[in-house]
Amino acid sequence: MLSHAPGDTLGHRLDPRTKLALQSAVAAVALARPTPAWLVVLTVGCLLALRGCGLSVRAVYAEYRGALPFLxxxxLAGALRFGPPWVDPAGARGPLLAVYRTLLLLALAAAYVxxxxxxxxxxxxxxxxPGRAGRFLGLGVMLVFxxxxxxxxxxxxxxxxxxxxxxxxxxxDRRLAHLAVGALERTFRRADALALALRARCLSWNPTPPALAFARRDYxxxxxxGALVAAAIAL
Amino acid sequence: MSTDTESVALVGDETVENVVRAALFAALTGVFSYVSFQLPVSPVPYTLQVLGVFLAGVFLGPRWGFASLALYVVAGAVGAPVYAYGASGVGQLFSPWGGYLWSYPFAAGLLGSVAHGTGARTPTGEVPLWRLAAGLTAATAVIYAFGTVGYAYFGDLALFADPVRALVSAALVTAVPFVPGELLKAVVAVLAARSERLRDA
Incomplete structure (x- = not known):
């Protein structure tokens, strides 16, 4: 499974906020302009991003192969009609482009991970x-990992x-209930031990945050x- | 980097416990999304992900159930392999199946508020059965509503041009095959809520 690997590629050196902003920009453009021309532009961008992160298309494909049948x-759902002629191939065009768009976004997500x-x-x-919601999410995400x-x-x-x-x-049903109750017992036990440890170490809402700074490459x-989003709005 | 040395705002004892439980339930939902089972009535492989949503609502209550699943969604978006079949990434939230992910915090929050009311959390073993059943039904309805609309929208099934056809065909693909699995997960959630082994939770 794809996970973080230390390295010194351009992708590794970018600030995580920049990487999240890039993903959001590509997602916004792909959702607003799902035309073949725009998807070609985004494909080129995604291939460059993968290259900049030292990832191959094959590695990304291997990662998301399991999701393909669901996508x-x-x-098929797009081509379905409730009445003659029952199947209309023209209806499959939009969903097919949507699936392709999703694959691009998944590839970018893989680069981030x-x-x-x-x-x-x-x-x-x-x-x-901002505020305590951000602190909660930050701390919680670390605990999930x-x-x-x-x-x-x-x-x-x-x-x-x-x-x-x-x-x-x-x-x-008995089998799954046994599994669920056992899993909950262990989860509560772990949660109680961890809560005790965090209280003993005076968990605070304002710990010293890890350093993050934008460099020239981030700008x-x-x-x-920004240019991509502006172009999608203007064209 | 700035270091705040003025004051330290400690997290209250009860909040520490709730934060930790919320995080561990988010992780548990992630673990459940790897576990799949089959039923003889349908060819679809079911994952236990939604059971995590149900259990968070039942055992954590509305506020922390919502927080736990919000944490699950954010953790998956930044790369924790917690979505179905160990997937992750922001892209998943905008994929045709992304509507389901958006629904989870709301479903857990709604289930929690129906089961426990909006006041203090009732001990899980004392929640009346009718409240559990109503909450589980409402949560399932929320999950399917988000899932179906999300599929029609993110899958470009011409949601705005022909909403009825788009929603019906999306429901045929994303909701109908999963109903038997959801019923079973709801039963398992009730059995867990009534378990003697979890009486103190």
Whole structure:
């Protein structure tokens, strides 16, 4: 699975806020102008971004291959008609472009994930969302990153325990309830221990934030994002 | 970089507990999105993601249930592999299935407020069954409404030109095949809320 990898590419050196702004700009343009010409422009931009982050198209494809069947249902739904002739291929055009647009956005998201550490993301969120909501989201996102693998291994152990006791021969609702209750028990136990530890260490709403600063390349990238949005509005 | 040395605003004891629970329920929802099961009535593989939404509403109440799922959405957007099948990224929020992700905080908040009321949180084991059932039904309706409209909009199914056809075909793809799985997850949420092992939660 794609995850953060340290490096020294242009993508790694950009400020996380710049990367979020670039993604948002491309998403806004792709949503507002889903025409083939604009999608070609955005494709070129995405390929450059992937290159700037040291990612190959093949790696991105391998990452999102599982989501493709779910995406490709959209053109079928678009072509469906409730009455003769039942299927209208022209209706599939819009959804097909929408699927392509989604693939571009997923590729950019992959570039962000590869080049941005959870700590940088936390700093960006804390600065972008004002006040305590931002602090809560920043702290919470760090905890999600930290506890995801632990809860995953809890759940894996629960399922393995259930399998070796022939739990998979039980009715599906009993099996899932057993899994849910076991997972909740462990989650509450972990939450209580963590809350105690955080209280003991005087968790505050205003810790010293990690350093983040815009460099010249960030202003250039933000300028490019602004120009893209302006062009989409003007043309 | 500026360091604030003037004063330290400590997070209150009760809030620490709620913040931590919200974060861990967000992570749990992420873990559930890897777990899939099949039912004989439908070819669709169901993930347990929505069970995480239900449990957050039931066990955390309206405010922290909403906060927990908001955290889930933000964590996924900045790269935590918590969306269905371990996906992540801002792009997912604007994909045809993104409507579901937008719905989760609201569904958990609504479920929490129907189950616990808007005042203090009732201990989960004491929430009346009718409140649980009503809350789960309302949450499911919110999830499907966001999911269907999101699919019609982000999937460009001509939502504004022909809304009825767009919404019906989106519902056929995104909602109808998933109803049996949702019913089962609602049952599991009720069983968990009534579990003796979680009486103190």
């Amino acid at each position: 490709l249902v959209a053109p 590869r080049t941005t550490s959870p700590r940088e993301s936390r700093a960006a969120i804390t600065r972008l969302v 930290r506890f995801l693998p632990l809860l995953q291994s809890d759940l894996r152990r629960l399922r393995e325990g259930s399998w070796v006791r022939l739990g998979d021969e039980r009715r599906v 250039a990238a933000l300028g490019a994002a």
